[in-house]
Amino acid sequence: MQGTRRTVSATLGLALAVSLFGGVNLAQAAPPSATTVYDAIPSPLPPNVASLGFQATQTSEFGDRVNLAGTDRILDSVTVMMSNWALYSEYTSDSRYSGNTATWTHPITVNVYSNTLDANGEPDTLLATTTEDITIPWRPEADSTCDGGTAWRAGDGNCYNGIAFNAVFDLSSMNVTLPDDVIVGVAYNTQTYGSAPMGAPGPYSSLNVGIPTDEAATVGHDDNADNVFWNASYEGRAVGFRQDTNWTPNGTVAFKITATPTLVGPPASKDQCLKSGWTTFNNPSFTNQGDCVSFVATGGKKTLNG
Ligand SMILES: [Ca+2]
Numbered sequence: 481m482q483g484t485r486r487t488v489s490a491t492l493g494l495a496l497a498v499s500l501f502g503g504v505n506l507a508q509a510a511p512p513s514a515t516t517v518y519d520a521i522p523s524p525l526p527p528n529v530a531s532l533g534f535q536a537t538q539t540s541e542f543g544d545r546v547n548l549a550g551t552d553r554i555l556d557s558v559t560v561m562m563s564n565w566a567l568y569s570e571y572t573s574d575s576r577y578s579g580n581t582a583t584w585t586h587p588i589t590v591n592v593y594s595n596t597l598d599a600n601g602e603p604d605t606l607l608a609t610t611t612e613d614i615t616i617p618w619r620p621e622a623d624s625t626c627d628g629g630t631a632w633r634a635g636d637g638n639c640y641n642g643i644a645f646n647a648v649f650d651l652s653s654m655n656v657t658l659p660d661d662v663i664v665g666v667a668y669n670t671q672t673y674g675s676a677p678m679g680a681p682g683p684y685s686s687l688n689v690g691i692p693t694d695e696a697a698t699v700g701h702d703d704n705a706d707n708v709f710w711n712a713s714y715e716g717r718a719v720g721f722r723q724d725t726n727w728t729p730n731g732t733v734a735f736k737i738t739a740t741p742t743l744v745g746p747p748a749s750k751d752q753c754l755k756s757g758w759t760t761f762n763n764p765s766f767t768n769q770g771d772c773v774s775f776v777a778t779g780g781k782k783t784l785n786g
Contacts, residue, residue: 515552515740520732527640529690542733544702545595553660560647568584585614585616592664610650612649619642664735690733705728
């Protein structure tokens with residue numbers, strides 16, 4: 481993310497500040513690239529995965545507490561593997577969905593919390609949140625040769641009741657620094673549940689969050705493979721986004737987190753460029769010591785990343 485839209489160009493040794501739109505961008509610093517710091521999403525994309533239905537279980541938020549790998553901690557994105565059980569043929573007469581036989585959209589929220597809990601056992605610090613209109617594939621129509629004639633038959637020859645897809649949420653503009661342990665929650669409205677229930681039937685009541693059977697994180701660690709975080713009134717649970725036990729073998733929620741390196745820089749003095757000091761900066765990064773010294777001397781002629 482390039483938050484600082486200001487460059488400085490040098491003319492005949494004189495530093496001259498100009499706006500990006502009127503000036504020459506002498507040295508464009510590439511934003512640090514993101515790495516995956518947690519991943520519990522099956523790859524390649526399977527036809528479907530085990531999942532938790534929000535409407536069926538009276539759920540408003542569902543997620544997991546995880547430990548991040550590596551050192552990149554500026555939140556970049558969260559991807560959630562979900563499962564949609566709704567067929568287009570069920571909604572052809574619904575004006576909200578008719579006309580698009582391939583996909584439908586629904587606002588879905590991702591919340592990223594620190595791992596500390598309040599007296600009620602709920603996350604006490606929301607670090608980042610975003611709500612995005614997610615494009616969701618309709619489940620393919622039923623194959624009469626599948627058991628019961630209600631499931632669809634995938635390319636692998638097996639029958640499934642839902643179709644898996646990945647919902648991607650871009651949180652890079654928030655410039656949030658993550659701790660090593662975070663709690664991620666997914667929230668959306670169904671007919672009668674969520675923060676603002678839709679109030680009418682719709683495919684959102686057939687939308688689930690993936691909890692693939694026996695899935696283990698391939699990057700980072702699930703804090704507890706038997707636990708999830710869940711806000712549901714299902715089976716008399718008290719409302720609140722709290723830890724819930726006894727989920728094995730489905731206690732690892734299928735999401736992925738990417739992050740970018742913590743920004744270091746810009747250098748405040750020429751001294752910070754010396755003795756390989758120039759190699760420690762990434763905001764901006766330098767090609768050699770002279771590049772770094774020159775940056776300080778000219779008051780900074782690179783575009784900063786954030
Ligand atoms: Ca877990």
